[in-house]
Amino acid sequence: MVILTMDKTFILDGKTIPFEEGETIMEAASAAGVYIPHLCHHPEFKPHGSCKLCTVSIGGRLGASCTNKAAAGMVVESETEALNADRRALTQMLFVEGNHICPSCEKSGNCQLQAVAYHLDMLTPHFTHFYPARDIDASHPDVLLERNRCILCELCVRASRDVDGKNVFGIGGRGIKSRLIVNSASGRLADTNLSVTDRAVEVCPTGAILRKRHGFTVPIGRRLYDHHDIAEVPVAGMKEPRSS
C-alpha cells in the first residue's frame, strides 16, 4: 500500500489529487477518476501533446495536461467555461478540417472524436467546412485506411513504431497539407507488413483505420457511447483508479 503524503498532491478544480513521482497531470487525474477531455493522449503511449484538448490552467498558465508533470501544491483548473469553450472550438475545427460525415461512418457511436464532441455539447461544427480531397487506401485485404476521418493524432504512428515494431505509419507534409502516409515504396498499405491484429489498427480513435468486414456489427443503442458520456467510459490500458 502506498502511503500518500501531503506533499505528493495537487489541486484540480478544487479537489486534492494525489500523484506519484514522474506522473503527468493527466495520468494523476485519470488515476483519481477525474476526466480531462483528450484525443491524442492514450495511457499506453508516449504523450504527443498535439490535439490540445487537454489544455488546463496550471497556476494561471495554460498547458497540456498530458505533457506537464504533476508537482506538489500546483493549482490546476480544467472544468471552466472558458477552457471548455476552447475545447469545443478545437473539436469544431477538427470536424471541418476533415470529412466527418457521421451518418455514413462505420465508427459512429464508437468514435472518440464524436464522443468528445457530445461531451462538450457541440451542436454544430460552426466553422466553414473545408471538404478537403483526401485519398482512401483500400489496398490491404483486411484493413481500410480512410484519410477523410484522420485527425493526425499519431496514435497509429506511435503504436506501430513502439508496440508493433513495424513503423508502418507516419505524418507527411506540413500545416493544412499534413496527411497520414504509409511506409512502403508504393505508399500503399497492401505493400507493408501491417496485420489486422496490430495495435496500430485498433488504437485509432476515429474511423480512419478500420478492420474490413466489421462495419456496423453493433446495432445503434448498443454502441460504446450511445448511453454513456466518454468521461464515464474507461479506456483500455488506463491505470486502475487508486483507492483514496
Place this chain on the structure above:
Amino acid sequence: MTEPKKLRVATCSLAGCFGCHMSLLDIDEKLFDLLKVVEFDRSPITDIKTCGPCDIGIVEGGVCNAENVHVLKEFRKNCKVLVAMGACAITGGIPALRNNVDLWDCFQEVYHYGIGLENGQIPNDPELPLPFDKVHPINEVVRIDYFLPGCPPSADAIWQFLTDLAAGREPKLDYEMLHYD
C-alpha cells in the same frame, strides 16, 4: 378566456431526404399537444408554397442548388428564429459526400452509367434549379439561431426542442438525445 396566440412554424426540406420530417411526424399523438401551441405555415405538412411571417422556421437539408438558396433566404427573411434540423442542414451530410466528385462525373454516373440504365439522358429542363458544384450546410448561407443535430434527430429530441422553444426556454438536449447519426 381567450386562447393564447399560437406560434407560427414553417418547415422545409432542401438537400435532405425528408427523414427529419418523418421524425417530426414520429412525435405521434403528441402532435395533437403540439398543435395546441403551434400552427403551421409553409411546410410539406400543409402544402403551402411560400413562407409568410413566422415565429420559428425549421430547415432540413443542406444547400445543393439555386432554389435551395432562394427558399433558405425566404425562411430567414420571414422567421424570427431559424433552426437547422439534422445532419445535412448542419454539416452538408450525406449529399456532401459528392463534394470531392466532379459534378459532371456525378451526373454521368447517375444518368448514364448507373446499373440498369439504357439511353440515359442528363435532365436539362430550364425549370430545373441549377445545381452547385458543392453541397453546403445552411449556416454558410444565412444566420442560424439553433442547431438540432441527428440523422434524423429522434422524435423525442424534436419534441424536447420544440416544447423548450415554445415555452421560451433555451433548448437543451439530454446526452442520449444528442447524436450526429
